Amino acid sequence: MEQYLIVSDIHGRYSWLTAAIQQAGQVDGILFLGDGWRDVQQLRTEGYSMPIFPVQGNCDLPVAPVTQTLELAGHTLLLCHGHIYHVKDNLARLAQAAKEQGAEGALFGHTHLPTLEQQDGVWLFNPGSLGAPRFGGPSYGILRLEGHDLQLEHRELTL
Template sequence: MEFLVVSDTHGRVEKVVKYAKGRAFTGIIHAGDYYRDGIFLGSELGIPVYAVYGNCDGVWDGIEEETIEISGKRIFLTHGHSYYVKHDLKLLAQKAESLKAELVIFGHSHVPVYTRINGLWFLNPGSPSLPREGKGGSVAILKILEEGFEAEIVYL
């Protein structure tokens, strides 16, 4: 199973649509800012969406966080602002561990990350529209495999 993972689109999804058109993704995972962009992308591409809202969304737009189970793998999805992810991942790790998650997908920092800390995977796709690390906009491709996860940061 292969998912397109995005975050922090902030109303600008053109590059994401261009990249995703014609690719066979199982679904989209959108980690907030803007929740409605995730819903739009799913509709535009005709695939299912998992999405949460971020600090730039209204609370009426979906849910703040979600634990998803896909192919027997537990994934904690959040925007990350409530866990102060711009400073460190400690609070986020504590929450994910309490949920028995194997992977955390988050956003907020606009900086892509794919790393494993103490057996827990962390994936932040960065931002396709407002990147903060100087390499250009990005998304991530997440493969859910029988033996675990593989992810790749893709610069648009």
């Protein structure tokens, strides 16, 4: 089984990022969905060594790709911040982009709202925001991959 921490929209709350890492327990890597690149870079400075798969958010400098398609344990996922697909309007463009990439799911941020839904046969997941949550507390996501099973879960950060 592989397990990944999914984070987005950290916006300078580095201590909340490290708290999420601690609370998530053993993970095989971090899927970073944008807006908090400096916080993610600080992990490296402080010696965190797990793999980090980043995408650029609308508030980040252009230091990471805007989208990234990953193959993890036989599952194809599209990672993006979401702003280029106008996810604040609807998720149809994002679902279409994921289908075009052959992805079974798309992970995104930008709205700061935890989301899990299926559109057109594609899973769409937003972990919410660690640093600037809307309508609730700071949150993150967990992705579990085991064989053909893909599980996505929201978790609220306990401060």
